[in-house]
Amino acid sequence: MKLLNAAQIRQWDAFTIEHEPIVSLQLMERAANACTRWLLQHTLADVYYIFCGKGNNGGDGLAIARLLYNSGKTAKVFILESDAKGSEDYISNFNILHHLSAIPIYQLRSEQDLPVIPESCIIVDALFGTGLNRGLTGLAAQLVQHLNNAQAPTIAIDIPSGLFCDQSSRGQSVIRARHTLTFQVLKMAFLIAENEPFFGLVHLMDINLLPAFPDLVSTPFHIINQALVQRIYRPRAAFAHKGNFGHALIIAGSYGKTGAALLSTRSCLRSGAGLVSVHVPEKSVAIMQTGAPEAMVLPDADATTITRMDYEPDPFSAIGVGPGIGTGIKTRFFLRELLERETSSLVLDADALNIIAENPELLNLLRPGSILTPHPKEFTRLFGTQEDDFKKVEVAISKAMEFNVVIVLKGHRTLVALPDGTGFFNISGNAGMAKGGSGDVLTGMLTSLMAQGYSSKEAAIMGVFLHGLAGDFAATARGMDAMIATDIIEHIGKAFEQLF
Numbered sequence: 001m002k003l004l005n006a007a008q009i010r011q012w013d014a015f016t017i018e019h020e021p022i023v024s025l026q027l028m029e030r031a032a033n034a035c036t037r038w039l040l041q042h043t044l045a046d047v048y049y050i051f052c053g054k055g056n057n058g059g060d061g062l063a064i065a066r067l068l069y070n071s072g073k074t075a076k077v078f079i080l081e082s083d084a085k086g087s088e089d090y091i092s093n094f095n096i097l098h099h100l101s102a103i104p105i106y107q108l109r110s111e112q113d114l115p116v117i118p119e120s121c122i123i124v125d126a127l128f129g130t131g132l133n134r135g136l137t138g139l140a141a142q143l144v145q146h147l148n149n150a151q152a153p154t155i156a157i158d159i160p161s162g163l164f165c166d167q168s169s170r171g172q173s174v175i176r177a178r179h180t181l182t183f184q185v186l187k188m189a190f191l192i193a194e195n196e197p198f199f200g201l202v203h204l205m206d207i208n209l210l211p212a213f214p215d216l217v218s219t220p221f222h223i224i225n226q227a228l229v230q231r232i233y234r235p236r237a238a239f240a241h242k243g244n245f246g247h248a249l250i251i252a253g254s255y256g257k258t259g260a261a262l263l264s265t266r267s268c269l270r271s272g273a274g275l276v277s278v279h280v281p282e283k284s285v286a287i288m289q290t291g292a293p294e295a296m297v298l299p300d301a302d303a304t305t306i307t308r309m310d311y312e313p314d315p316f317s318a319i320g321v322g323p324g325i326g327t328g329i330k331t332r333f334f335l336r337e338l339l340e341r342e343t344s345s346l347v348l349d350a351d352a353l354n355i356i357a358e359n360p361e362l363l364n365l366l367r368p369g370s371i372l373t374p375h376p377k378e379f380t381r382l383f384g385t386q387e388d389d390f391k392k393v394e395v396a397i398s399k400a401m402e403f404n405v406v407i408v409l410k411g412h413r414t415l416v417a418l419p420d421g422t423g424f425f426n427i428s429g430n431a432g433m434a435k436g437g438s439g440d441v442l443t444g445m446l447t448s449l450m451a452q453g454y455s456s457k458e459a460a461i462m463g464v465f466l467h468g469l470a471g472d473f474a475a476t477a478r479g480m481d482a483m484i485a486t487d488i489i490e491h492i493g494k495a496f497e498q499l500f
């Protein structure tokens with residue numbers, strides 16, 4: 001699914017108005033109706049303090065005030081005054097409201113006008129929407145601070161006021177909403193970690209924009225959804241044999257970190273590979289054979305670390321390397337040798353990435369289409385500190401292009417950055433996965449998918465989606481606090497079932 005920017009969303013509104021046909025004011029009424037329905041269903045308050053700007057976001061707020069009033073609620077409207085005349089639909093809604101004398105309208109012209117806000121009311125933030133074109137200053141910034149200091153919860157309409165849709169809002173005055181009711185589609189701002197304090201829980205309000213529009217525009221950004229992954233997934237043929245599903249090799253573990261090797265191997269086994277081998281330090285062999293009897297074990301010559309390749313890498317259809325291997329000198333030599341000898345693409349995670357970060361020339365040895373799976377700290381070690389999280393997305397994509405690899409920047413909204421310059425955000429997964437071992441599980445899944453012949457782009461998109469979905473099922477079964485990485489593995493099968 002394409003992730004549109006603010007300008008494209010505006011064009012989509014206009015396209016719908018032109019082709020449906022529907023006039024702009026009716027579209028605003030549709031948007032306000034959807035928000036009002038949500039407010040009536042999900043909030044218990046009788047009194048709503050509705051703060052409006054003079055653009056269309058403010059117009060939404062005025063229409064919501066009227067609809068809440070019609071539903072028996074008390075609505076008080078506060079208008080952030082400016083020299084602006086107000087958008088056409090704002091003015092229309094203002095005129096309707098003006099005739100309804102039961103709804104008080106207060107004009108905010110200076111700090112003295114800022115109202116006392118009762119704890120028991122709901123604040124509706126309709127100051128600025130996707131039309132924000134500069135940071136908030138003056139009375140607007142004071143009002144935002146005033147609302148953020150209030151005890152009453154704030155519901156933002158479309159986007160918290162002051163938050164930019166497509167660029168960083170660091171250092172700006174921004175509404176901190178408990179919920180955001182956003183129209184039709186997610187905005188990029190909601191996928192970026194640094195914005196978490198502002199948008200709260202995001203709810204999509206369907207306003208029936210015409211579905212034909214997104215096909216007409218191009219964007220480098222996409223959202224990974226079930227439909228996309230279903231198109232990638234290839235069901236297993238009934239007459240298939242294990243030779244059809246590749247041979248995956250996991251290189252993982254060191255003394256005290258055999259668990260990382262076990263988690264990657266088990267998740268690799270659970271994700272469909274025909275054969276799975278695992279290269280571990282000699283002392284880990286018995287643990288591996290007991291913990292993952294379906295896998296074949298290649299013992300290292302060294303008792304406690306990975307040091308040597310005593311086998312040819314070529315027979316393996318995919319190799320995943322890194323979880324728990326440490327960054328010791330012999331392991332560093334090993335990784336260099338692997339990168340020099342291996343002719344196909346790899347999945348590189350954890351300490352493999354840390355070794356590369358210390359020896360950046362190794363980046364030039366990566367085969368095209370290799371997958372790197374850094375978490376934010378590993379990403380910083382590899383590619384330096386970025387000034388904000390939007391920049392991080394930009395750098396991930398530019399590095400994917402520069403080194404012709406796939407970069408999976410992990411987090412709540414994992415980004416799959418592709419060498420063709422596009423970026424795919426994953427929206428499955430939950431905070432229960434923020435525990436040691438979850439990343440090892442992802443490495444096993446990606447290696448398994450690559451071994452089965454999925455391209456690195458397909459494997460990365462499908463792998464992060466299934467990993468998150470398995471995490472969501474694990475959270476339902478065990479709870480976010482209690483779930484562990486093993487529970488994610490246990491639910492990989494259920495995640496695959498969603499693709500049939």
Ligand SMILES: NC(=O)C1=CN([C@@H]2O[C@H](COP(=O)(O)OP(=O)(O)OC[C@H]3O[C@@H](n4cnc5c(N)ncnc54)[C@H](O)[C@@H]3O)[C@@H](O)[C@H]2O)[C@@H](O)CC1
Binds near residue numbers: 058087127130
């Ligand atoms: N027909 C439509 O186009 C629809 C639009 N909708 C609403 O319209 C919103 C977008 O409306 P607009 O494009 O009018 O934009 P806004 O309502 O975000 O307001 C933009 C206005 O504020 C001014 N402004 C921007 N940044 C400012 C700043 N920092 N300080 C002071 N003034 C600033 C702009 O110059 C402009 O006049 C959406 O977020 C959504 O809420 C919805 O009603 C759905 C339908």
Ligand SMILES: Nc1ncnc2c1ncn2[C@@H]1O[C@H](COP(=O)(O)OP(=O)(O)O)[C@@H](O)[C@H]1O
Binds near residue numbers: 375414434436
């Ligand atoms: N809050 C969260 N929401 C969704 N997914 C998360 C969250 N926290 C972590 N994850 C996922 O769990 C995995 C953690 O990986 P990583 O940090 O490498 O862990 P590990 O140390 O176990 O290897 C990533 O795939 C990440 O996307």
Ligand SMILES: [K+]
Binds near residue numbers: 125127156158159
């Ligand atoms: K808003």
